[in-house]
Amino acid sequence: MTDLKDENSLREACRVAQERHRSQRHLDDWLKRLTEWLQYVASVNEATFTSPKFQKELWENETVSATGQGHIDVSRVIADPAIARQLWELKQSPIPADPLECIQWFAKAWDDIETRVRALTARRPRLKMYRLFASLWPHHFTTVAHFHKLRRLGSAMGLIPGLEHRTALHQRVLDRLAEVNDQAGSVEEQMTLPWLLFVHFIQDESSDATEVAGDKPGEIQLNPLPANRRRRGMTGIGGGLSTVLGMLEFAKDGCKREDFIEHLRSQNPTHTRATLNTNLNCLMAEWGVIRAEGDELQLTDRGVALLETGDPEEVSDWMLTRILGFDNLLVMLRAGPRLLTEIVDSLQRVNPGWTTNFAPTVLINWMRYLSLVESAPGKQVKLTESGEEWAARVTWEPGVLASAPTLSPTNEMSATASEAALATTLPSVASILATFPKDIAFPPHLVARLHAGLWANARRHFAVLTGLSGAGKTQLARCYARGLRGNGNADGAFEIVPVQPGWHDPSSVLGYISPLKNDIYVRTPFLEFLLQAQGDPDRAYTIVLDEMNLSHPEQYLAPMLSAMETGEPLRLHAQGDAVDGVPASIAYPENLVLIGTVNMDETTHGLSDKVLDRAAVIEFWDIDVDVFPGWSTTRLPTEHASQVREVLRTLVKQLRPVRLHFGWRTIGDVIGYVEAATDGGVLTTEAALDHAIYAKVLPKLRGEDTPRLRTTFDQVESTLRTRNLIESAEKVAELAQDLRHLGSARFWR
Numbered sequence: 001m002t003d004l005k006d007e008n009s010l011r012e013a014c015r016v017a018q019e020r021h022r023s024q025r026h027l028d029d030w031l032k033r034l035t036e037w038l039q040y041v042a043s044v045n046e047a048t049f050t051s052p053k054f055q056k057e058l059w060e061n062e063t064v065s066a067t068g069q070g071h072i073d074v075s076r077v078i079a080d081p082a083i084a085r086q087l088w089e090l091k092q093s094p095i096p097a098d099p100l101e102c103i104q105w106f107a108k109a110w111d112d113i114e115t116r117v118r119a120l121t122a123r124r125p126r127l128k129m130y131r132l133f134a135s136l137w138p139h140h141f142t143t144v145a146h147f148h149k150l151r152r153l154g155s156a157m158g159l160i161p162g163l164e165h166r167t168a169l170h171q172r173v174l175d176r177l178a179e180v181n182d183q184a185g186s187v188e189e190q191m192t193l194p195w196l197l198f199v200h201f202i203q204d205e206s207s208d209a210t211e212v213a214g215d216k217p218g219e220i221q222l223n224p225l226p227a228n229r230r231r232r233g234m235t236g237i238g239g240g241l242s243t244v245l246g247m248l249e250f251a252k253d254g255c256k257r258e259d260f261i262e263h264l265r266s267q268n269p270t271h272t273r274a275t276l277n278t279n280l281n282c283l284m285a286e287w288g289v290i291r292a293e294g295d296e297l298q299l300t301d302r303g304v305a306l307l308e309t310g311d312p313e314e315v316s317d318w319m320l321t322r323i324l325g326f327d328n329l330l331v332m333l334r335a336g337p338r339l340l341t342e343i344v345d346s347l348q349r350v351n352p353g354w355t356t357n358f359a360p361t362v363l364i365n366w367m368r369y370l371s372l373v374e375s376a377p378g379k380q381v382k383l384t385e386s387g388e389e390w391a392a393r394v395t396w397e398p399g400v401l402a403s404a405p406t407l408s409p410t411n412e413m414s415a416t417a418s419e420a421a422l423a424t425t426l427p428s429v430a431s432i433l434a435t436f437p438k439d440i441a442f443p444p445h446l447v448a449r450l451h452a453g454l455w456a457n458a459r460r461h462f463a464v465l466t467g468l469s470g471a472g473k474t475q476l477a478r479c480y481a482r483g484l485r486g487n488g489n490a491d492g493a494f495e496i497v498p499v500q501p502g503w504h505d506p507s508s509v510l511g512y513i514s515p516l517k518n519d520i521y522v523r524t525p526f527l528e529f530l531l532q533a534q535g536d537p538d539r540a541y542t543i544v545l546d547e548m549n550l551s552h553p554e555q556y557l558a559p560m561l562s563a564m565e566t567g568e569p570l571r572l573h574a575q576g577d578a579v580d581g582v583p584a585s586i587a588y589p590e591n592l593v594l595i596g597t598v599n600m601d602e603t604t605h606g607l608s609d610k611v612l613d614r615a616a617v618i619e620f621w622d623i624d625v626d627v628f629p630g631w632s633t634t635r636l637p638t639e640h641a642s643q644v645r646e647v648l649r650t651l652v653k654q655l656r657p658v659r660l661h662f663g664w665r666t667i668g669d670v671i672g673y674v675e676a677a678t679d680g681g682v683l684t685t686e687a688a689l690d691h692a693i694y695a696k697v698l699p700k701l702r703g704e705d706t707p708r709l710r711t712t713f714d715q716v717e718s719t720l721r722t723r724n725l726i727e728s729a730e731k732v733a734e735l736a737q738d739l740r741h742l743g744s745a746r747f748w749r
Contacts, residue, residue, distance in 0.1 A: 002201050004153075004156045004157045004158070004197070004201065005156070005157060005158035007179075007180050010157065010176075010177075010180050011180045011181065013197060013200075013201055014177065014180070014181060014193060014196075014197065016200065017193070017196035017197050017199070017200045017201065018189075018193070018196060020196075020200055027192070027196070030192065031186075031188045031189065031192065033063050034063055034064065034143075034188045034191075034192065035186070035188050037061065037063040037064070037135065038135065038138050038187070038188065041058070041135050041136065046088055049084070049087075049088050049091070050081065050084040050085060050088055051084075052078060052079060052084075055078045055083075055084050056078050058087075058132055058135060059074050059077065059078055059125075059128055059132060060074075060128075061131070061135070062131070064131045064134045064135055064143050064145070065127070065130070065131050065134075065143050065144070065145040065195075066220075072121060072122070072123055072124075072125040072128065072385075072389065073121065073122070073385065074117070074120075074121060074125050074128060076120040076121065077116075077117050077120050077121060077125075080116070080120060082116070083113070083116050083117070086112070086113065086116070087113070087132075087136070090109050090113075090136070091136050095137070095140070099171075099175075102140070102171070103164060103165065103167070103168045103171065106133075106137075106140060106165070106167045106168070106171075107164075107165035107167055107168070109133075110129070110133065110165065110166075110167050111165075113129065114129065117129070122385050122386070123311070123313075123385075123386065124309075124311070126147070127145045127146065130145040130147075131145055133167070134191065138187050138188070138191050139174075139187055139190075139191075140170060140171050140174070141167075141170045141171075141191065142170050142173060142174060142191050142192075142193075142194040142195065143191050143192050143194070143195045144170075144194050144195050144198060146220065147166050147169075147305070148301045148302065148304065148305035148314065149198055149202075149203075149301075150169055150170065150173065150194070150198075151169065151301065151304070151305075152198070152202050152301050153173065153194055153197060153198045153202050154169050154172065154173055156201070156202055157173065157176055159172050159173060159176060173194050174190060174191070174194070177190065177193055177194070178190070199213045209223050210222065210223060210288070210317040210318055210321045210322065211223060211317050221395075222317060222320055222321050222393055222394075222395070223321060224320070224321040224327065224396055224399075225321055225322060226399055227324055227350070227398075227399030227400055227401050228399075228401060228402075228537055228538075229535075229536055229537060229538050230322055230323060230324040230535070231285055231286055231322055231323050231324060231535050232324050232351060232353070232359070232534075232535050232583075233323070233324060233325060233351070233354070233359040233360075233362060233363055234282070234286050234323060234362055234363055234366050235278060235279075235282045235286060235362070235581040236362045236365065236366075236581070237279060237282060240365075240366070240369030241310075241312065241369050241370060244283065244287065244289070244306075245306070245307060245310060246267070247260075247263075247264065247279070247283060248283075248289060248290070248299060248303055248306065248307040249307060250263045251290060251297050251298070251299055251303075252299055252304070252307055254296060254297065254298050254299075255296075255297055256295055256296065256297070257280070257292065257295050257296075257297055258295070260280060260297055261273070261276050261277065261280065264276045264279055264280070275520060275523075275580065277523065277528065278523060278528075278580070278581060280297075281528060281532075283303075285532065285535075286322075286323065287303075287315055287318065288300060288302055288303075288315065288318035288322065289302055289303030289306055289315065290303055302314055302315055302317070302318060312370040312371065312372075312386070313386070313389075313390075316390055316393065319370075319390075320390065320393060320394060323363075324350065324351060324401070325347050325350045325351065325359075325360070325363050326363065327394045327396075327398040328346070328347065328350045328398040328400070329343065329346075329347065329363065329364070329367065329373075330372070330383070330387060330390055330391035330394060331391060331394050331398055332346055333373065333381065333382060333383045333387065333391070334383070334388075334391045336382070337376040337378075337380040337381060337382035338380060338381060338382075339378070339379060339380055339381075340364070340379055340380070340381055343360070343364060343381060344357045344360045344361065344364075347359075347360035347363065348360060349400065350398075350400045350401065351400070351401045352401060352402075353401070353583065353586070353587070355584075356578070358578045359578060359583075364381065367387070370386075371384055371386050371387075372384060372386055372387035372390055373387050426455065426484065426540070427483065427484065427486055429444070429447055429448045429451050431483070431486070432447060432451065432480065432483030432484065433447055433483070434483075435479070435482055435483040435486070436479045436483065437479070438629075440472070440475060440479060440629060442472065442476055442479070446476070446618070446620055447476075447480065449618050450463055450465075450476070450480060450595075450616075450618055451480075452616075453616025453617075453618055454593055454595075454616065456616065458590070459564055459567060459588065459590055460564045460565065460614050460615075461540075461592065461593045461594065462564065462593075462594045462595075462596075462614050462615040462616070463594070463595050463596070463615055463616045463617075463618055464548070464595075464596045464597075464598055464607065464611075464612075464615045464616070464617045464618070465477065465595060465596070465597050465598065465618050465619075465620075466597075466598040466599070466617060466618070466619050467619045467620045467621045468620065468621045468623065468659075468661065468662070468663045469599050469662075469663060469665075470662060470663030470664060470665030470666050471620060471621075471623055471663035471664060471665075472663065472664055472665075473597040473598075473620075474496065474544060474546055474597050477494075477542070477544040477595040477597065478494060478496070478544065480542070480595070481493045481494035481540075481542035481544070481593070481595075482494070484540040484542065484593070485539065485540070492532065492541075493539075493540070493541065493542060494541070494542040494543070494544060495525055495526070495529040495541075495542075495543050495544070496544045496546055497509070497525060497526050497543060497544065497545055497546065498546045498547065499545055499546060499547050499548050499549075499550045499551055499556075500550065500551065501550045501551055502551060503550075503551035503552075503555070503556040504551065504552070504555050504556065505555060505556060505558075506555075506556055506557070506558055506559050506560075508524070508551075508556045509524055509526040509527070509556055509557065509560075510524065510526065510527050510530075510559065510560075510572055511523045511524045511526075511527045511572070511582070512573070513573055513575065513579055518579070519579065519580060520579075520580050521573070521579045521580035521581070521582040523580075523582070526543065527572070527582070529541060529543060530543075530586075530589065530592065531582075531586070533589040533591055533592045534586045534587065534589045534592075536591070537589065537590065537591050538591070539591060540591050540593055541589070541591055541592055541593065542592075542593040542594075542595060543592065543593070543594050543595070544595050544596075544597070545594065545595070545596040545597070546597050547597060547598070547599060548596035548597060548598060549596075549598050549599075549605045549606070549607060550605075551605065552605050552608070553596065553607065553608075553611045554608045554610045554611055557611075559571060560588075560594075561610060561611065561614055563588040564588055564614060565614060567588065568588075569585040569586060569587055569588070570585060570586050570587070570588050571584065571585045572584060572585060572586065594615075596615070621656070621659065621661075622656070623652065623661075623663055623664060625645060625648050625649040625652055625667060626645070626649065628664055628667050628668070630667065630668050630671050631645065631671075634671050634675065635675050636671070636674060636675060636678070636685070640674075640678070640685040641671075643685060643686075643689070643723075644670065644671060644674055644685070644689055647689060647693070647719070647723055647725070648667055648670065650719050651693070651697060651716060651719065654712055654715045654716050654719065655712060655716065657708060657712060658703060658708055658709050658712050660700055660701055660702075660703070660712070662696075662697055662700070666696050666697060669692070669696050670689070670692040670693065670696055670697070673688065673691065673692035673695070673696070674688040674689055674692055677691065677692075686723070686724055686725070689723075689725060690720075690724075690725040690726065690727050690728050691727070693720070693725060693728045694727055694728045694731060697728075698728060698731055698732065698747055699747045699748070700747070701713075701716075701732070701735055701745070701746075701747055702744075702745060702746035702747060703739075703744065703745065703746075704743065704744050705739045705740065705743045705744060705745075709739060709745075710736065710739060710740070713732055713735055713736040713739060713745075714736060716732050717729050717732040717733050717736060720732060731747075735747070
């Protein structure tokens with residue numbers, strides 16, 4: 001990404017943006033029309049300026065910026081002679097030369113006009129006011145009429161908005177661009193340049209962007225997701241918008257996830273942890289106002305704007321393009337008021353999975369909270385003025401979800417072909433490997449085996465990784481999940497679920513209805529991730545079941561195993577209606593990847609045929625000590641590191657035939673132990689290595705008396721004595737004696 005804080009990079013970005021826009025979006029035509037408009041505004045006399053005809057042009061003209069949702073009715077403002085007179089007087093007033101006084105002058109001018117306008121309009125027409133101010137004072141305003149977009153640009157340029165008035169950022173952006181451009185160009189080129197930079201270097205032009213640049217210069221168009229990629233409705237939150245704003249207030253300066261949850265708990269002491277997590281998930285997935293970066297939570301630009309203004313319009317782009325049914329409902333009411341029962345019926349046709357009125361009712365209630373709909377006579381619902389403005393932004397035909405097909409001998413083939421569609425868009429093994437961190441080395445053939453095993457079936461994307469403990473099975477699953485998203489972008493790509501002993505039923509993973517309050521569903525991270533995957537079918541979601549055989553998978557995964565095999569809906573609970581936002585059943589997500597890691601010892605369970613028949617089992621035991629990434633970063637002197645490496649390499653080779661060797665975790669622990677023990681010269685490298693092997697390698701030595709195990713113990717003892725690792729050698733000698741005289745040996749006696 002271009003660094004707009006760097007002067008040379010910013011200068012080059014300005015040149016590139018202008019060239020691209022000239023070829024793609026008719027910049028010269030825009031500049032010509034803008035020049036003509038600004039000259040016209042500057043040339044009119046007082047009588048013309050204060051006339052209703054000119055005032056209508058001034059407020060409604062879209063030459064400066066075609067703002068898209070700028071349909072707030074300002075007819076009463078246009079007809080008010082006092083506002084026209086005040087604007088004329090401001091236009092004739094001298095602008096202070098001092099930068100600080102200039103900022104204060106525009107702040108006062110804006111606030112004075114806004115106060116008058118607010119008395120005559122239902123809502124603040126900020127976008128139109130920006131266009132008006134830019135038309136009257138083009139040297140001091142850009143054509144970026146959306147303030148939160150200007151804020152994103154300013155932040156990228158290193159101009160962090162302070163406590164100044166919102167009009168000040170326009171001047172600061174223009175001043176910064178003037179500093180880096182020797183030939184600033186005409187006033188029209190200066191005021192349009194920020195918009196070009198935003199379009200080409202700030203705005204996300206990907207298919208997932210909620211807004212994209214329109215065909216007209218300065219125009220914003222919505223970019224709707226197809227129905228099958230949208231969030232399935234909304235979750236009810238008590239208190240509506242005011243509650244959302246309260247949650248944003250706590251997170252406005254950034255906070256830890258756990259601190260945020262505790263804040264919600266203090267506001268709602270009776271809510272369960274699962275409900276509080278659901279509220280946070282709603283702010284991220286249903287509102288788009290909070291993003292998570294690891295354990296840190298930050299407001300998005302949309303969230304900052306919503307908190308600052310309290311105006312639901314700041315989230316209109318997200319609601320209209322990302323929430324299933326939102327655009328359908330608004331378009332439905334454009335034709336006039338409808339009975340509530342008719343609306344519910346229509347929304348249930350949008351999503352055949354809404355078999356009750358629960359989800360449609362929640363959606364309608366949110367429309368009320370956002371002041372988009374209101375009651376009408378005869379138990380009807382109609383659009384408010386704000387609702388009509390939102391509905392005007394829907395320029396597409398709202399989509400609907402297709403009914404889930406019932407698999408039968410006649411349609412199973414076509415269903416399988418449909419389910420395989422995701423696999424055709426998967427990245428190649430080579431591109432997945434390219435996303436792996438440089439300090440992690442897995443053999444390409446191993447990643448290829450995992451990839452093939454997961455995607456050999458159209459729906460059952462399930463693999464079990466077994467083999468050497470500490471060899472990186474979980475790390476492999478994590479890296480693979482990142483790679484499926486491309487370029488290592490792991491945001492929401494995977495969820496690691498540590499399996500616990502005692503998981504005897506599906507509630508451990510799929511949650512359950514609270515036995516104390518039947519309107520509360522106790523959610524799990526597994527369930528949250530599963531619902532997220534089901535709502536975003538075009539991208540892969542990977543769940544890693546760590547140590548999956550600490551309990552019986554065929555018990556706690558029973559509904560999952562059945563649904564992935566048959567294609568029938570995955571049942572979550574037995575209630576007909578959704579409970580606490582959790583539906584009774586969902587279609588099994590074809591984009592869900594399950595990877596289980598397995599260690600076989602006395603604390604674990606074997607895998608049943610029910611599990612093995614559905615999973616690709618991938619076993620890896622061999623590791624290459626020399627490619628362990630830690631060798632390049634160790635603090636040990638080269639000769640000491642070589643000594644440690646040679647000993648570990650030899651031990652792995654000798655222990656491998658009886659599968660008592662060790663993985664990268666143990667190698668890293670041995671290196672770390674030797675580093676810590678030799679710091680300050682307390683121990684020699686030899687003594688530290690002796691202790692480390694005794695502590696990290698020998699405890700796993702065990703077995704019944706066989707010629708192979710005897711040979712192994714003898715070889716290991718010889719290696720340790722040759723290296724003068726006497727304490728470890730004596731322990732192995734004891735184990736060898738036990739083997740010969742007792743018939744078995746184990747480190748723990």
